[in-house]
Ligand code: PEP
């Protein structure tokens with residue numbers, strides 16, 4: 401009945417796998433919870449809550465990703481590096497949806513193909529860290545690992561992993577998703593109003609006229625649709641948006657991994673797409689063990705330290721039947737290393753005939769600290785990695801099908817550069833991220849515009 405499940409039972413129900421089989425494997429980036437009894441209680445509660453999303457949505461996303469892999473569509477994945485519980489508020493959700501929508505309209509307009517939107521939202525609460533500890537006022541305390549695990553407050557007690565945060569993460573994700581779905585269903589009719597499109601900031605840019613003409617044309621197109629099909633305007637209003645987060649705190653993800661009536665296999669029903677971080681992708685590690693058993697599409701972050709053979713085995717392990725739309729390879733090499741590291745990976749994937757979606761994360765390989773020790777990224781470095789990645793795919797006869805960006809719809813000052821020329825001295829003005837620096841609203845729109853220009857090269 402369900403075509404996407406007509407694969408061998410061994411694949412949909414892999415041998416020796418269960419939602420908790422990962423517990424028998426070495427795990428990175430997940431500290432022990434001191435209170436195991438509390439953890440078990442919370443786990444049980446979480447595992448009985450209603451799912452946040454459905455397996456049907458997961459299947460639909462996989463089909464759309466198969467279109468991306470086939471070069472018929474483009475993937476726009478973006479959102480905060482880390483969401484925070486405190487920021488689970490209306491304007492935050494509205495602004496993220498708005499920026500993702502506007503970016504996608506720019507891409508659709510310029511590229512002439514559908515754009516698949518996936519937010520880093522409604523569950524992106526856990527973070528891998530390069531150090532386990534930090535020193536605050538002479539005291540060594542465990543590092544912050546995202547609101548799903550501990551608190552950002554720089555105090556020893558606040559940094560102890562607290563299982564109740566798993567429930568709060570579920571609750572905050574549910575609130576976020578509920579509002580996101582309502583907005584996506586009806587609330588964005590106003591997108592065609594000129595005041596929703598900020599134009600002025602691009603005035604300093606050489607592309608200003610082109611940009612202005614494009615925004616006018618998008619507005620006209622929306623207006624035209626409204627005029628000729630007033631009763632079907634919902635086709636413009638209703639937008640599809642999917643959710644994603646890094647599959648890092650496996651207690652959270654496995655408690656929400658379920659069997660679904662009349663469907664084979666297991667689904668992570670906390671989010672549509674789960675990705676494997678660059679620091680947790682050991683082939684014999686707990687994270688890979690967990691991910692091999694679920695039917696959701698899986699993103700794999702690949703940084704410059706990757707081993708070619710192991711990466712090929714990893715992809716095979718996560719997608720043994722070479723199902724299209726299952727794997728999104730998210731390369732994050734940095735502008736300086738991409739030319740050396742990417743071609744051989746593309747060649748091998750092509751040789752093995754693996755139907756992957758290629759996406760470029762131009763953020764994580766281009767982070768640096770300013771002289772005053774503020775973590776930032778330069779807009780020019782970000783677009784440079786994207787340009788190089790497009791070029792390499794073109795020259796290898798492959799298709800770059802998407803981008804993975806850390807961005808926000810808010811006017812933060814976290815990345816330098818862009819049309820407004822945000823300088824290092826301005827970073828302190830509105831630096832809000834708990835973790836990595838994000839493109840702000842204007843930088844995101846400009847980035848979409850430049851990506852579309854690059855796509856058309
Ligand atoms: C992230 O996406 O926030 C992240 C930590 O990425 P990576 O695993 O690629 O370092």
Ligand code: MN
Nearest residue numbers: 481806835836
């Ligand atoms: Mn990040």
